[in-house]
Structure formats: structure tokens, C-alpha cells
Amino acid sequence: MTMWVANGLSQDLPSGVVMAGNWQGAELAIWRSVSGRLAAWGDRCPHRGMRLSHGFVRGETLSCIYHGWTYGSDGACSKIPAHPTMVPPAAIKAEVYQCVEADGVIWVGPAGPEADLPDLSGMVAVRSVSVLGDVAALTRALPGFVADGALWRGQVGGVSVSLVVQARGAGLGLHALCGAAAHRVAVSRWLDGVVQLVEQEALT
Ligand code: FES
Numbered sequence: 001m002t003m004w005v006a007n008g009l010s011q012d013l014p015s016g017v018v019m020a021g022n023w024q025g026a027e028l029a030i031w032r033s034v035s036g037r038l039a040a041w042g043d044r045c046p047h048r049g050m051r052l053s054h055g056f057v058r059g060e061t062l063s064c065i066y067h068g069w070t071y072g073s074d075g076a077c078s079k080i081p082a083h084p085t086m087v088p089p090a091a092i093k094a095e096v097y098q099c100v101e102a103d104g105v106i107w108v109g110p111a112g113p114e115a116d117l118p119d120l121s122g123m124v125a126v127r128s129v130s131v132l133g134d135v136a137a138l139t140r141a142l143p144g145f146v147a148d149g150a151l152w153r154g155q156v157g158g159v160s161v162s163l164v165v166q167a168r169g170a171g172l173g174l175h176a177l178c179g180a181a182a183h184r185v186a187v188s189r190w191l192d193g194v195v196q197l198v199e200q201e202a203l204t
Helices: 135-141 181-203
Strands: 005-009 017-023 026-032 038-042 056-058 061-063 077-079 096-102 105-109 124-131 146-148 151-156 159-168 171-178
Touching: 005 017, 005 026, 005 124, 005 159, 005 171, 017 056, 017 105, 017 159, 026 096, 026 105, 124 181, 135 171, 135 181, 151 181, 159 181, 171 181
Parallel strands: none
Antiparallel strands: 005 105, 017 026, 026 038, 038 096, 056 061, 096 105, 124 171, 146 151, 151 159, 159 171
């Protein structure tokens, strides 16, 4: 079954921007073209391995920052600046992952058939934070929340809150959504407190 991993909120990745991400230990470059198309690739240029997340978006392509090799939305190399008249071989291609957006969250999975995404319908994106702590520390910091895989749900001041949890290096990414747009500011402040609590708990 497809294992989806949240890599951010849609609002975290505007058009024309590339960011680093991950999927089950694999490092990724996740980018959005100028027209809004989303893609997730292995974070390694097929030329000499530079991180594609350090590259730059031009229109509907992503270019590596090292020698400028350029890749189209299907991951295939479309241009090698040092050989401007050459058509790049089809084998030169970034490693493509499945990347979709639903309910304001960017999800990554392996290439293949789509499985069901976690249901976050009706929820409103708040913001994403990084925290230095693990799931055990998060569990102690949020005793009223119920975890279903990476999706944690609870109530904050009478408002439904969902946290989508992502492993991020030595810590976690917390992607927060709430049940009503009018409560986004309050939930965002609450989230600051959660970061402090988790980091305190991680030290105990
Ligand atoms: S390493 Fe990417 S273009 Fe050379």
C-alpha cells in the first residue's frame, strides 16, 4: 500500500519555488512550476549528484545549480548548457516520486497507484513548524491528542485541530490544520507552545 508522507502545507510552496523534503529516508526536491504544477524528485542531480533542492525553477523546468542541467516536469533532462545542440539521452532522468495535494497538504508517496489519503476535509491550513523532539516527546506534550499513524487529532479551546507529523532529520515537522479559519491565529499561537513543550519533553 502507498505510504503517504506529508511534506508541508500547500501554502509553504509557492509557484516557482523548490524545497527539500523526504519520503521514508529518501531525500527529495519538491518543487512547484510557475504554472503551479507540483513535483517531487530524488534530491540528486543525475549529472554529478548536486542537490536539486538547491536548484532553481524556470517556467515549467527545474535546473541544477551546479552545471545548469535542466529537467522537465516528467523528470527527463531537456537541456545541457555545455552542449546546447545535443538532445539529452532519455536515460538522463531524475527519480520521480508521486506527489499530490489534498486539503491544503502536500503528500509524497512512491510512484505507482494512488492509495487513499488521510481525510482532512473541512480543515483549514494553519502553518508548519519544525521541532527538535521525537514522537515520544510529542505524545507526552499532547496527552489529549489521538494518533492514527502520522495524523494526530485533538481539540484546542473547543476547536478541532489536526497535526500531520513528518520525520525530519533529528526532529519532526508538524503541519497544523484547524476546523475554522477564524481560529487560525489562536491555533498558531498554541503551536508555538507545543514546540516549546516537545523540546522540553525531549530533554527529560
Ligand atoms: S551536478 Fe547537476 S548539472 Fe552537474
